[in-house]
Amino acid sequence: MSKPLPEFLDGWLAAHAGEVVAARRHIHANPRLSRQEHDTANFVAARLAEAGLDPKLIPDGTGLTCDIGTGDRVIAIRADMDALPIQDPKQVPYRSTVPGVTHACGHDAHTAMLIGLGRVLAELERREGLPGRFRLVFQPSEEQFPSGAPTMIKYGALQDVAAIFAFHCDPQFQAGKIAVRNGPLTAACDVMEVRMTGRGGHTSRPHLTSDLVNAIGRVVVDVPALVNRRLDPRQSVAIVFGAVQAGEAANAIPQEALARATVRVHGRETWDMIPDLVQEVTRSVARASGVECEIDYRRGVPPVVNDRLASAMFAGATAAALGDEAVAEAPMSMGGEDFAYYLEQVPGAMARLGVGRPGERLDIHQGNFDIDETALGHGIRVMTHTVLAAAASPAF
Numbered sequence: 530m531s532k533p534l535p536e537f538l539d540g541w542l543a544a545h546a547g548e549v550v551a552a553r554r555h556i557h558a559n560p561r562l563s564r565q566e567h568d569t570a571n572f573v574a575a576r577l578a579e580a581g582l583d584p585k586l587i588p589d590g591t592g593l594t595c596d597i598g599t600g601d602r603v604i605a606i607r608a609d610m611d612a613l614p615i616q617d618p619k620q621v622p623y624r625s626t627v628p629g630v631t632h633a634c635g636h637d638a639h640t641a642m643l644i645g646l647g648r649v650l651a652e653l654e655r656r657e658g659l660p661g662r663f664r665l666v667f668q669p670s671e672e673q674f675p676s677g678a679p680t681m682i683k684y685g686a687l688q689d690v691a692a693i694f695a696f697h698c699d700p701q702f703q704a705g706k707i708a709v710r711n712g713p714l715t716a717a718c719d720v721m722e723v724r725m726t727g728r729g730g731h732t733s734r735p736h737l738t739s740d741l742v743n744a745i746g747r748v749v750v751d752v753p754a755l756v757n758r759r760l761d762p763r764q765s766v767a768i769v770f771g772a773v774q775a776g777e778a779a780n781a782i783p784q785e786a787l788a789r790a791t792v793r794v795h796g797r798e799t800w801d802m803i804p805d806l807v808q809e810v811t812r813s814v815a816r817a818s819g820v821e822c823e824i825d826y827r828r829g830v831p832p833v834v835n836d837r838l839a840s841a842m843f844a845g846a847t848a849a850a851l852g853d854e855a856v857a858e859a860p861m862s863m864g865g866e867d868f869a870y871y872l873e874q875v876p877g878a879m880a881r882l883g884v885g886r887p888g889e890r891l892d893i894h895q896g897n898f899d900i901d902e903t904a905l906g907h908g909i910r911v912m913t914h915t916v917l918a919a920a921a922s923p924a925f
Contacts (some may be wrong), residue, residue, distance in 0.1 A: 558624065595667075619899060635882075682871070691876075696880055712834060717794050724785070725739075730782050771789060772788065773789075849914050880911075
């Protein structure tokens with residue numbers, strides 16, 4: 530390079546950081562739910578076109594890709610774009626304008642940073658050329674099943690890709706920190722619905738009924754413990770019921786009961802066998818209460834398992850971009866993340882981008898979640914170093 534990369538990025542961010550923040554705030558104020566990201570995708574496409582790039586929308590218009598540079602080998606970077614069905618209570622100028630919908634997971638930041646990265650790479654390409662081809666992948670529907678990663682893969686997001694990288698906002702780390710982990714990062718996540726029907730009646734005569742409240746209660750309490758007793762303790766599963774519905778009146782045993790849970794587990798091998806085990810145990814517990822049940826078990830996403838070399842590349846890039854003290858170790862998470870679908874086909878890694886503010890203890894998926902916007906510049910710096918290093922590496 531005619532100018533060292535850190536110096537080039539200093540100049541670019543000094544000139545354009547405000548535009549990156551403005552893009553994030555626009556997306557935050559105009560959130561779109563999963564499979565409804567048409568406006569967001571059009572906004573992204575317009576910003577990339579302004580930089581002289583040629584973005585390609587997928588057929589339904591909810592996602593897009595954009596290649597920069599030339600070469601047979603591609604380094605890809607992914608951002609997800611959907612918001613959550615949560616009310617935004619924040620009193621900020623960029624508060625959500627859509628009732629009951631907000632970016633409570635940082636996807637607005639992911640998208641704004643990837644727009645910024647695209648513009649950085651475009652400028653490098655114009656000035657002196659790039660060491661290969663890079664693909665920006667703007668994905669819909671990370672938050673909802675069926676998720677958007679398989680859709681993007683279907684439409685060619687991984688064609689010729691040698692490695693793929695992504696960030697996920699993490700308020701548990703302060704802005705300026707990048708948390709990296711080799712190997713398993715997130716859990717596989719499935720969804721189970723248990724439905725019971727039976728003879729209802731008066732609570733004074735439960736012996737004449739199916740007593741569905743008692744039966745569904747046993748499922749909720751007993752199934753998680755019994756499933757874990759059937760597994761190697763090093764492969765525990767987290768079964769957590771988030772919804773239970775059974776009856777209205779205190780003196781009437783209902784005729785229907787329903788419970789919904791997420792089933793989360795680390796490790797592909799355990800994920801492969803867990804549906805049969807969970808359903809077997811659930812039916813056994815229900816039957817012991819004198820009730821048969823119907824189970825709708827839906828596969829979610831596999832676990833994110835970071836590639837060793839890609840994780841090391843993220844750590845080295847963070848040290849180069851922000852200093853050794855910026856590198857942290859990411860803990861394993863029980864959250865689900867459909868970036869896993871890309872990693873099942875090509876090597877790559879996801880890192881945690883610190884977005885926390887001093888003195889705040891917020892978490893994602895809360896309506897009042899917000900970020901320290903200095904993290905946007907940190908993310909662009911680190912990802913630029915990461916993808917250029919990946920393109921230069923013969924290991925991918």
